[in-house]
Amino acid sequence: MNGRLAVYLALRSLRRHPTVAAATVLGIALAMLVIATILIVDANSSESPLPRMQTLDLGPLALDPATGEEHQPQVWIERASEAPRAARSLVPTQQGAVREGLSVAAPPPPRGEADYQAMRLAVRLSAVLAFAVGAVIVFYTMRFSVASRARELSLLRCLGEARHNVAGSLIMEVLIMGVLGTALGLALALPAALGLLGAGISTTGRTPSAELVIPWLELFAIGNLGVLIALLGVIGPVRWLWRLPVVDILQPRFLTKTALRQRQPAGFAWLLPAVLGASWLAVRPFVQSWLSVVQFFLVEAVVVVGVAMLALWWVRPLLRGAIRLVEAGLRIVSPLDAQLAGKRMALTSHKLVFTVAAVTLVFALLTALHDITRALKHEIHTWAEAALYPNVFLKRVPSAVPDPQTFARALARHGLLPLRLSHKAGGELPVRLVAAMDINPLRHAQGKPLLLPGGVILSRTLAARFDVTAGDRLVVDTGAAQHRFKVIEVTDEVGYYAYDGQYVDIKSYALFSDGNPLFADNLEHTLGDYLVVRKRDGSWVSEDALQALYPYVLDRRGAFQAYWQIREIGRDFLIFDFVLAMTVLLATIGVTNTMLIQVHAREREFAVLRTLGISRAQIVRLLLVEGAVIGTVGALLALVLGHTVGAVSVAFLDRFTLFEYTLVLSPSASLAISGLALLACTLAALYPALVANRVSSAESLHYE
Incomplete structure (x- = not known):
């Protein structure tokens, strides 16, 4: 060489x-x-x-009579029903992660x-x-x-x-x-x-x-x-x-009807994506019952990728359909532009398949990420409506003791419902106490079972970790005695106190009432250090009402805590915003480069059109129409593929994590992403259109 x-x-x-x-x-x-x-x-x-x-x-640990070693407190669950639960193993899902026989007092493993x-x-x-x-x-x-x-x-x-x-x-x-x-x-x-x-x-x-x-x-x-x-x-x-x-x-080559005739996909290959998708929907429940969470997600991901690859068969038909629609729409305004744009794009549609595929890939990822982020924020909103928005969180000034009568009058005057809480202890069983005299009147008015020393309320996250439902019994064995607590409810409405920490930790707690001998020497003396109040009618708690509750002082409001949690989720996903912004820019450059190459390849064509009387503005319009068609077809495919990937990802997160995620579609966001795809592809065609107008007709038409 x-x-x-x-x-x-x-x-x-x-x-x-x-x-x-x-x-x-x-x-x-x-x-x-x-x-x-x-x-x-x-x-x-x-x-x-x-x-x-x-x-x-x-308290003091009992000695094991068999080994003489200290008996570590243990916790396990007595099931009210032996019916199969949704998740019963640690791997590969986090639901049901706490198994029988784990130490309740040992430091918790890194959750989340x-x-x-x-x-x-x-x-x-x-x-x-x-x-x-x-x-x-x-x-x-x-x-x-x-x-x-x-x-x-x-x-x-x-x-x-x-x-x-x-x-x-x-x-x-x-x-x-x-x-x-x-x-x-x-x-x-x-x-x-x-x-x-x-x-x-x-x-x-x-x-x-x-x-x-x-x-x-x-x-x-x-x-x-x-x-x-x-x-x-x-x-x-x-x-x-x-x-x-x-x-x-x-x-020499001539633009004939034969040249315009496009090769059709062989046989019924365009039916393959639909057939594969329908087959997967048919067998999906059985596969889901056979495989673990991670295995099922991987299989479903492979199926989605396969359907997406086979859907490339649809790019050419969609392109031809979009070209016909554009041609029909332009024919009313400018018949010549419609004729030129339609014939040229029909001739080169096979060259645009990879460009449309790249645009589809980028904006499908953008759509899927939006679906996932929206599901996370919707989960926070759902939790915040129960645990945060109505509440104000206060803490007691150290060594100060409120006067019971003054405190009761302040609550009644301002229409406040109080919940006095203790500190929260960690471990495999994060424990917090609540004053029975505060919570039980509220539960009685709601027609719910009272929280007595033999009962416990679990947060939804902790219940998912234990794989517990209402009616089960939580057993704590200290070695000296066994304590059984019936799970009377799984809810986030009571028991939460706002603090900074990992999302999975701040939502995990078991709420017991006071008067329980298991917690008499450790948590009960802290009962009343924290206070959660809300208005009886659910309205905003005024600053005057909070000042009347002294020696309790404002720690934070639930609405502000919800805003902080959502902001943290947004900050965590900024890394995806960076990747997607660069990828959108990359796709725009790809479309620009593709059309620029075609402009250079069509210099003789543009020169011929110019000599036949086509104006520079018409050539610009032709290329902008091509960019718009690419963006339209790419946006349509991206919506279908992106929402499919988003649905699969949200379903995986719902089963893999300890939280409840649901797919929430936003028509306005879908339209915005489609508009962004259309705008990016149209702008990407602008520079090649300007380059096409600088082509010298005399130089392009001379023979090499």
Whole structure:
């Protein structure tokens, strides 16, 4: 191979089309920027959970008569019914994680760790998707760049240049763009990662580490992988070049009806996605009962990916349908524009399939992430409506004791309902006490069973962890005695006190009444240190009412705590916003690059149109219409695929975590994402349209 000639031809091609080359380098750089930034941020994401709460002291430990060792308090569940529960094992779901025989007083294991690791995995996978979009841009750019230069490459072959020299120039061209894009992306990754870490953003939602860690080995590997993918993108064009039909390429071509006739998908292949989807819906309940949560999620994910890949059969029919609609709509306003746009897009629809697929992939991810985020926020809103919004949380001034009569008069005067709480003890059974004289009148008025020393109320999160329902009995064995508590209700309406901490911990508690001998020497003396009040009519508690409750002072309001929780969820998902913003920009660059390549390939066509009297404004409109059609079809497919992926992900989170997630669709958000896809693709066509108007008709029409 003549290396100097290969380098010369590669540099000549890059100089001839600098905008296409720059867009390709930028696409590679953005893909590398996203994944390298995520790797750096992930390496600096703290994995240490928040400090654990003090465990419950159940007094002197009894000695085991068999071994002479101290008997550790144990907890287990006596089921009211032996009917199968939804989740009975620790792996692979967190529901039912606390099994019989665990120590109630031992330090709790790091709860919520699986949730953080699931989020970390999701961040990495979304970064890989951005990397994949960049790879598609490289593959697509090289394929159509070579196709648009078919006459130039054929002339080189006619002049006696060997195939391997021409192929070498293509490989060198891609290598130059791959190295430049990779280097630029890695150079920009460090400041981008520092900006994210400085804003407190991590891949786990926790506070980033104090010391900066650079994963050099991973960055080196991903850099080499980026260059390798760029080189792999040229394999297809090189193979095509090796079989290049020089005579067919150089002979004159005419736009005939035969050329406009598109090859239809073979047989009934377009039915495959629908058949596969219907088959999966039919067998889904049986597969769900056979497999574990993680296994079922993986199988369903594979099915969704398979349906999405097979749905590429629908891109061409949707494109042709959209082209006909656009042509019919434009025919009323401008018949000539309608004729030109319809015929041209019908002729090149097969070239737009990968562009539409890339747009679909990006905006489907955006749609799915919105569905997941909305499900998380909806879960918080549902919990906050019961535990937070109506309540105000107060704490007692140390060593101050309220006068019972003054306190009762203040409550009655302002129409307040009080709940005096104790401290919360940690462990496998996070315990809090409530004053029976406060909670039982309220429960009696609601027609609910009273909370007596032999009963317990569990929060929904703790009940999911124990796999407990109302009617079960919770047994605590101290060695000296066994204490049985009937679960009278599973609810978040009472027992919560607002404090900072891990979401899974602040929602986990078992609420007992005072007067229980098990807690007489440890928690009962703290009863009344915390106070939760709400208005009888559910209205806003005024500052005057709170001041009348002294020596209780305001700690925080439930509405503000709910806002803080939702803001924390939003902050945790900022890392996804960064990935998606870069991916949307990447997809826009890909569409721009695709249309720019086609503009250069259609220089003679535009020149002919100009000589026939077509105005520059009409050419701009033609290309903008093409961009709008790409955006419309991509948006429609993205809505279907994105909501499907969102539904699968939310269903997995609902079964895997200790929380109750439901899919909540938002028509306004779906329209906004579709509008963003349409806008991005239309704007992406604007620059190629301006370039098309700078084409010299005389220069383009002369024969090579």
